[in-house]
Amino acid sequence: MREGRPLTRISLFDGRGVWVVTGHGAARELLADPRLSSDRTLPAFPATTERLAASRKRRVALLGVDDPEHHVQRRMLVPSFTLKRTGALRPRIQVTVDRLLDRMAEQGPPAELVNDFALPVPSMVICALLGVPYGDHDFFEAQSRRLLRGPAAADSEDARDQLDSYFASLIDRKEKDPGDGLLDELIHDQLREGRIDRQELISLATILLVAGHETTANMISLGTFTLLGHPEQLAELRAEPGLMPSAVEELLRFLSIADGLLRVATEDIEVAGKTIRADEGVVFSTSVINRDEHTFPEPDALDWHRSARHHVAFGFGIHQCLGQNLARAEMEIALLSLFDRFPGLRLAAPADAIPFKPGDTIQGMLELPVTW
Template sequence: MFSYPQDRSCPYQPSPGYQELGRGGPLHKVSLWDGRSIWMVTGHATGRKLLADPRMSADRSRDDFPVVLPRFEAPIFKPIAIIGFDPPMHDVHRRMLAPDFSLKHVREMRGEVEELTGRLVDDMLRKGPPADLVEDFALPIPSMVISQLLGVPYDDHEFFEAKTVGLLQAKDAAGAQAAGQALWDYLDGLIGAQGQAPGGEGVLGRLAGRTDDKDLSREDLLRIALALLIGGHDTTSQMIALGVVTLLEHPDQLAAVRSDPDVLPAAVDELLRMVSVTDVSGVRVATADIEVDGEVIKAGEGVLVSSSMANRDPAVYEDPYTFDVHRGAGRGGAAAARQHLTFGFGIHQCLGQNLARMELEVAFSTLVERIPRLRLAVPVGDLPSRTGGTMQGVHRLPVEW
């Protein structure tokens, strides 16, 4: 049986194996590292149907929830807040956080993100080429934004960035647990301090005084803080990095973005579609037999929706493997550009998507404008890419200008 996951051979295209699988229909059985077989969805409509189905559970603490990689066996992931809860608790916690992630709040944050991004480019230009675009640019943007949004001191960024990578890239459960526990203890200390001096900054400042609420225990808040810290920065930073690679590898598309800034929002969504940085829109377990596309997903069976493949469903996208920033042009274009499944679908659709889109717009437009001669310092095939997991990325992104 087809084994999952498989590494990409190009940073912005799904692995050749997934492409082959996708040609055989929307639903497939694949086998995981622990020998378990689960359903992998490569069709767009099927993916949306299943992610919107209330009989699909996201509860990571269930014994039958599929463990896609060894690291996810670590107790710290079971349960992980919001993303790993079903209603009603999921909805209660999501509502609590909605104001921090609203379009209005994100718009208010934009000026500061532009300033920060400008400063990072100033520093790069001052130091001169070559640079590592991950360390110097792609990582500090989301890292600083999420620390501000949460109310976590940015001075501690080296610690929480290293532990986040340790948690998300660990080879095994013990490594993930050690990194996760360090983050947990750190956040616990912050929440304790915030609780004693209420009125602090960010989500933690707002919620730390509320942990006697019946809907929010201290442990809930800790799990929420951990989910936001890890959900918010690795995804966006790697999306910036791989987005830059995709743009640089398509000079005509890059020129289109440069010549018409109005193209930028649609270009960001086209990059999100192409790169599909998490490679997965969602993992679930069926709580009842579910008939879909002539197959029956049985209660207790696992399902994984592949964003990189659903985002290339020829029923939705013409010429799906082509990067085309004008895909979203014309009537109804913006909505069409946003129907990709990179942020998932249904009740768990990414809470941070407004924020992520804003950070990406600012990051790409600043680079295009300020460093017009930016280029990769090594051939794309030599980039040190992440392997053996689902989250895509590069360890470093050497660039020059």
Template sequence: MSQTVPVPDGLPMERDAGPFDPPRALTRLRAARPVSPLRFPDGHEGWLVTGYDEARRLLADNRFSSRQDLGVLHVPYEVPGMPVPTEPSPQIPGMFIAMDPPDHTRLRRRLTGAFTARRMKELREHITDIAERQLETLARRTPPVDLVEQFALPVPSLVICELLGVPYADRATFQSNTAAFLVRDQELDAKMAAYGALTGYLADLVVRKRADPGDDILSDLARQDDLTVEELTGCAFLLLLAGHETTVNQLALGTFALLEHPDQAAALRAEPDLMPDAVEELMRYLSVADIFYRYATEDIELGGETVGAGATVVVSLLAANRDPRRFENPDTLDVRRKARGHLAFGHGVHQCLGRQLGRIEMHAGFAGLLRRFPTLQLAVPAREVPLRTDMNIYGVHALPVTWTRTAP
């Protein structure tokens, strides 16, 4: 393996290969050194993983910890106003994404029943109805419209609000605060203000659920007396954030990708049975939740390198999902590809809890859009679509689209 590849100063993030492809620097690193040293802005000497096999092995190895309280949190890009870290971050109650077993297991086990494949299949018809109602509303609008605002955002928001028991009337509050929390290049104080506003709202909500539970996931959690309000709030934060931000951006960016690959959209219109494979392929191809972090608890060999104890490791799922050692012609969007095994939902004990829900929402969303709007196209040149390069979950800020209206 080549050791002559320059060590990156900070995580390469410029989308210089196009709106759907990894930064060219990540592609070069993956080819030459899929486990590469990485210099962090604060001076930390950590690692960057871009290879598929290496990423999969890391995510399945509990020696690579998710706990931010084990070591100093090193961020691989500049954060305005962030002081140089000198001590570990405190563990946040309920935030099981930043825990290891057995703490992670204790909290996650409470939620697995709510997200089983069987229960999600039971919800499929209802989720499809939600998508169809939103499509009906969209069809009554006069194009051009912003597909994010009019479709990609409302559908997952409605679904997650119903599942969790969050009043949909409060969506403006949680949507604005989750968006503000995910802005990458902002003052730390602004990020924490958004986090505080959202967790304050959710803490009040779970207290009300505990006093007067309903038929929803947060009420089910609130009935469990051994969970504290702080733990309930942390769980609610993760479920709400992950339950709509990832799917919103996958729907919007996936539609953008299909509009830019009309042959693939045409194949899906002609063969609707391809949609399950297409959803997996779009997940692989786009990987909107790109960056995962782990912390080495001991010296660990990975991909021919020794990752030293205490090192922060950054995993690029986008680069890994485009690894030609795993996927043939990986930079080609192919809705006929059998892309299962991709890492867009993560892997190991932290694999996305709501992955079946996300699949159902994407199937309903993409299938409905392609069927109801056969002439759907961008209303602006592709280069003018505003990309979420400033956010921790990738996608588009807006997707202006138009279509040919048919006479009533």
């Protein structure tokens, strides 16, 4: 698709034509344009698979609403995800990471890094932030997998129903016995004051929980796998730990695990010499956008010294990832601590034998066997 920059027309599985955006400049221009809608219940909203097409009936809080509703929802949450607030969480993240690494060291090699480390780190952190019992992690992690990668639409919809029921029950309990998490704050400040209704709060909680652990876990495991496959860059990072923030940005660009952002035009839009007509779908190929050689020279190279922060791995515009500061902190601490604790870390299986997650939007690893 690189030859078709910055955008081109393709046909989807159902025969409908959509615009695929592959150029970095066009992507940022369009993602900031209010004439593109994120409301997937609109009849013309695109779906890249049958599963996604069948799941368009239900609105998704935050990610699937436009302004002014989106602004209202986001404003409720922004104070909890500022750089200052997430910075204050760094000691807690470090403690969580250290405990998991201690357990790995005690159990000895080999280890399975996805379930022993990459997944528990963000799961524990988001549970503490929201006020969700971590003891329920097996349930919500399983439902998150079904929601994002269920083999059929019915599977994904059932997972959403299960998560809705879970949060409805948890909100009921918290109304009677409040805690000190973000969910408790939303109940007290927003639900009781009538600023949001119960279903909206349930949908927000589901989005925060699923997005708050699934994507970061994938980045930690894929980041580790990528570093082990690039020994020169890993050696440089070990020699200069101060490069880790830049390395995280470059890994986010290089991996682009959340691919295929979807929008629909509500009016005609002129961009890059093309006209996107009202009711035409738009698909943003994040993985290609983040390797636009006009913006990122030698895009297939992993380079800690490039300016990579203007990638679109977290999206762009009003729907840019709310938790990006938290995700960066978790990745920096997890990767730096992992390779510091286990300097001899290496794969415990051939790279081409390691299974990746099936899916149409979120990339990840099913398991990552390592030894040291």
